Amino acid sequence: MAEGDAGIFADLRLVDERSVAGTTLDAALTGAETPFVVRGLVRDWPLVQAGLESGLAARDYLLRRRRDAPFTVSVGAPGSDGRLFYDEAMRMNFRVAKAKLPDIFRQIDAVEAQPDAPPIYLASIDMHDYFTGLAEANTVDLGAREPLASIWIGTRTRIAAHNDFPRNLACVAVGRRRFTLFPREQFRNLYLGPIDNTPAGRAVSMVDFHAPDFARYPGFREALRHAQVVELEPGDALYIPSMWWHHVEGLAPFNVLVNYWWRDTPRWLGQPQDALNHALMAIRDLPADERAHWRDMFDHYVFGDPDAARAHIPEGARSVLDPLTPDSAARIRAFLLRQLSR
Template sequence: MSQSLPPVAELAALDAAGLDAAIAGADRPFVARGLVADWPLVQAAQRSARDARAHLLAHARDRDFAVSMGSPQSGGRLFYDADMQMNFRMGHGRLDKIFAGFDAAENRAEVPTVYLASIDIEQFFDGLSSANPIPLSARDAIASIWIGTPTRIAAHNDFPDNLACCAVGKRRFTLFPPDQFRNLYLGPIDNTPAGRAVSMVDLAAPDLAAYPRFAQALSTALVADLEPGDALYIPSLWYHHVEASAPFNVLVNYWWRDSPRFLGQPQNALNHAILAIRDLPEEQREIWRAMFEHYVFSGGAEAAEHIPDAAQGVLAPFDAQSAGRMHAFLLRSFSQ
């Protein structure tokens, strides 16, 4: 894509308190330059990709890692093929064996795409997080690591807030506000490369004849180029296309949500609404639209105000116990 896009706002020299304040006050992405530049992993990468791999291997647990593998002809784009099936295959192996493949391919002009995506750090590494700490205050974050050859990941969004730290190689993020979902031409939600619906538009060569509204999405887009040690804050539901361009790339990211984890996943509610409501007659859909507004999108205060507090049930604000009862109720209803 030749169009020049405006950059994401940048902050520098953030300490723990500064990062906490920046995240707390942010409703748009920002880049924190050099936030994790002192990580041993980043320092190892400055010496060589092999040193970075050695640092990761020193902490890797003795278990199989999931790995996605694509052909050299894919150009690193992990996506659909012409039949809307995945253009990559999945495998498993010990990290030392996978990294041996990186070593062997280091000087080749054409290599297969190899991608270890969203690997849970605590489950698959011992002491890696403590060796490479992040100042995220009291946020209850899930840490994941992404390792691979050059890759292009189609624009998608995530429900949690996200702090993405470039540790090895280079990353370019192209970001779109949450309200651009119509203009991104999202693919199917039940057949996805990695669990989230992705834009069908190839950002490297947008076909505006096939996807004309993508031009409007581009008018809202921002770009962030990350070097090792830089971090990018991505607020909840912002769409992001991610391109890793070095022969060996490592990203560490942290996900958290401001709402309690005992609350449900909105995507599951959307999926169930598609099943239960979308194909109803129009007049019934309109009634359900009004009921969703009354019970959900308005905040639900009017729906509960005439009922005694002790009898409001799920109309009352949730705590862990009442959310657990609701989860159990839903599981029973889904099995019937």
């Protein structure tokens, strides 16, 4: 954070730190509903060791394992304090391009030492698709979980507070990162922007954490009462429960993070965000009495007791009211696609 912001954030509660000595990471993650940090969890990774030598050594390590494919990169403006966000017209304040990794790293080489360097950011790159052997050489044992492994590479950046549907284990490989986290229910006090026009697919907080405007966003003071903050060094890992809000800052001139996302539910189930988007289109602008009826229907079929909703229907005839299977979920998906294509 900026020099003058220390008073705003100095009293934030620190994220709980845990040791997995005498237990396993799997056991620590099972049932965990609040964030926690494991210091030094991945310090032995070859990528971490290369980064401890220098940012250039880390980039060389990554280049030797890259696939010859174009990478998606976001490039902001010089002097933007690393913030990848909206401009005053609510367009993105950065451009998105495709380039080979050596070319991107040459740009980083040229600006790494500049204090007002433009942010250069490669977000959520699939490690298996874009690198050879990188995921296998730098990995965490997550037991029976089947995570998606992604790598995030960039200069100094600030990513607005957002949340993700899967559970998340974020491991700092190079540089330093600061996370500021908020429980799920604080979304109103974070003043979210549009849910369709977003920097990276998720609605983000409109509050500038380096210069919060409390007159415009008064509820943010309440959000800060519930916030937790942590700074991670190379090798440290942070567990973020599903749907927790997190503001992320890359603090070093060059930063690399590897994260693992996994769901508690099967991947063939739908994305809740899609249901919200559809409800905005189909329900929000109905007359008040009809909206109230649909709220009651959602409570009955979605949020209520599923056994009570189907008990009067003979077994074998309950269709999608029974617990979903890959086949019944596929039928719902096909039905929705037909309806939406009309």
